[in-house]
Amino acid sequence: MNAPPAGPLPAPGRLPRRVHLGYALGSLATGAFGTVPGLLLLPYLTDTLGVAAGVAALLVLVPKAWDVLVNPVAGRISDRTASRWGPRRPYLLFAGLALALLFAAIFAAPFGSGSPAAGYVAVAFLATATAFAFFQVPYVAMPAELTEEYAERTRLMTWRIAVLALAILVSGAVAPMVVSAGGEGLAGHRWMGLFVAALIAFGAVGAFAGTRAAPTGRVRESEPTLRAQLAVAARNRPFRALLLCFVVQSAGVATILAGVNYFADQILRDPRTGATLLFACFVGPALLVMPLWTRIGARVGKLRALVAASLLLAVGVAALVSAPLLPAAAIYPVVALVGAGYAGQQVFALAMLPDCISWDEARTGRRQAGVFTGVWTAGETLGLALGPGIYGLVLQLSGYVSSDTGTAAAQSDPARFGILLGFTVLPALLVAAPLALLRRYNLPTANDDADRPVVVGNDSR
Numbered sequence: 001m002n003a004p005p006a007g008p009l010p011a012p013g014r015l016p017r018r019v020h021l022g023y024a025l026g027s028l029a030t031g032a033f034g035t036v037p038g039l040l041l042l043p044y045l046t047d048t049l050g051v052a053a054g055v056a057a058l059l060v061l062v063p064k065a066w067d068v069l070v071n072p073v074a075g076r077i078s079d080r081t082a083s084r085w086g087p088r089r090p091y092l093l094f095a096g097l098a099l100a101l102l103f104a105a106i107f108a109a110p111f112g113s114g115s116p117a118a119g120y121v122a123v124a125f126l127a128t129a130t131a132f133a134f135f136q137v138p139y140v141a142m143p144a145e146l147t148e149e150y151a152e153r154t155r156l157m158t159w160r161i162a163v164l165a166l167a168i169l170v171s172g173a174v175a176p177m178v179v180s181a182g183g184e185g186l187a188g189h190r191w192m193g194l195f196v197a198a199l200i201a202f203g204a205v206g207a208f209a210g211t212r213a214a215p216t217g218r219v220r221e222s223e224p225t226l227r228a229q230l231a232v233a234a235r236n237r238p239f240r241a242l243l244l245c246f247v248v249q250s251a252g253v254a255t256i257l258a259g260v261n262y263f264a265d266q267i268l269r270d271p272r273t274g275a276t277l278l279f280a281c282f283v284g285p286a287l288l289v290m291p292l293w294t295r296i297g298a299r300v301g302k303l304r305a306l307v308a309a310s311l312l313l314a315v316g317v318a319a320l321v322s323a324p325l326l327p328a329a330a331i332y333p334v335v336a337l338v339g340a341g342y343a344g345q346q347v348f349a350l351a352m353l354p355d356c357i358s359w360d361e362a363r364t365g366r367r368q369a370g371v372f373t374g375v376w377t378a379g380e381t382l383g384l385a386l387g388p389g390i391y392g393l394v395l396q397l398s399g400y401v402s403s404d405t406g407t408a409a410a411q412s413d414p415a416r417f418g419i420l421l422g423f424t425v426l427p428a429l430l431v432a433a434p435l436a437l438l439r440r441y442n443l444p445t446a447n448d449d450a451d452r453p454v455v456v457g458n459d460s461r
Helices: 017-024 026-047 053-079 089-106 115-141 150-181 185-210 226-235 237-267 274-300 302-325 328-364 369-398 413-423 425-440
Strands: none
Touching: 017 026, 017 150, 017 185, 026 053, 026 089, 026 115, 026 150, 026 185, 026 237, 026 369, 053 115, 053 369, 089 115, 089 185, 115 369, 150 185, 150 237, 150 274, 150 328, 226 237, 226 328, 226 369, 237 274, 237 302, 237 328, 237 369, 237 413, 237 425, 274 302, 274 328, 302 328, 302 413, 302 425, 328 369, 369 413, 369 425, 413 425
């Protein structure tokens, strides 16, 4: 499978609408896996399996941190894969279906509660994270091979983030409802695991089928070793700056996600519907503002739009620190602003990644999209893993009390303060602070060069 195939070259211009939608369907899988473990796995461990918050944080962190090692390997393998479906699409199907099956296994709970159950979750989550790496890395690599038009990548990412927002809404809002409808506790989580697995499988098969007529790219000359390829990625200064910023911001977003259930239970005092309402207010407006972000990006450039969206996200989530003093009717509109900022932050960061890949190809003459996206998704996965770990540590330090009943225990005032701080001020800092790194992102904007591969000279450091 390592011989370069004769296949279509990357598309020079606009893509059919069916390819936009087909590619975007893969975000049902990435959105569901990125959302539900971050939302429900930590509470599942602390409030259903009775695992101490600090240990639970470690169990959530380690398997996803494993992807930091696996993702670049998955990228290199997909870069060198030759098949009649192209180098990326086979992984959408086979790794996607494996991801769905293993996700259901995480919440199968064959050992009930306690230490054996916690160990089982850790192993199952590790296997699921590995399958996710082999789905996500080829999936994220595809835009650089689907089109070389600067503005078309933003359109492609707008479709993808719109479906991603829908996936977050469906998985994040409906999954807790499935847990409740299934009887809470172990039984409810088993039903939830099956529901999310079906969503992942639909997204994976949809992306595979929907991109069958799209340009797939072909294997090109690449560096001979993984170490050499990683060195190329490290020398790409715009990529390095964007990656570091996105990793830290992902940790901030994941910290918010990890705290949703705790915030709804202990701050809003609404354990049954609070999490669902938070997600509806977070994701619903995000879907509506996608066209607006596209126009803003076309007017001011992706970089400035990314900064603006990130600041909106950070300011909005910081404002939620006043939630204990406000009625719920005042809290949910602020959450909507946070969602609008999150939508733009995701759209522009992901639209800037293919620009970095094209710039590197123009500089080196080598297309290594898989390695760049492997490093990117490894960093993103690390950030998403750090979020629940950070939040779990805050819970541990503030004295959070675990439970094995399926219902959260009563918490002290310091524990409730930790829940609030971890959901608001801490993620706001994680989203805003890394924007300073973008000063080293020096690719042209759309106003400089919108329709051809980006070349800014040979200084990549």
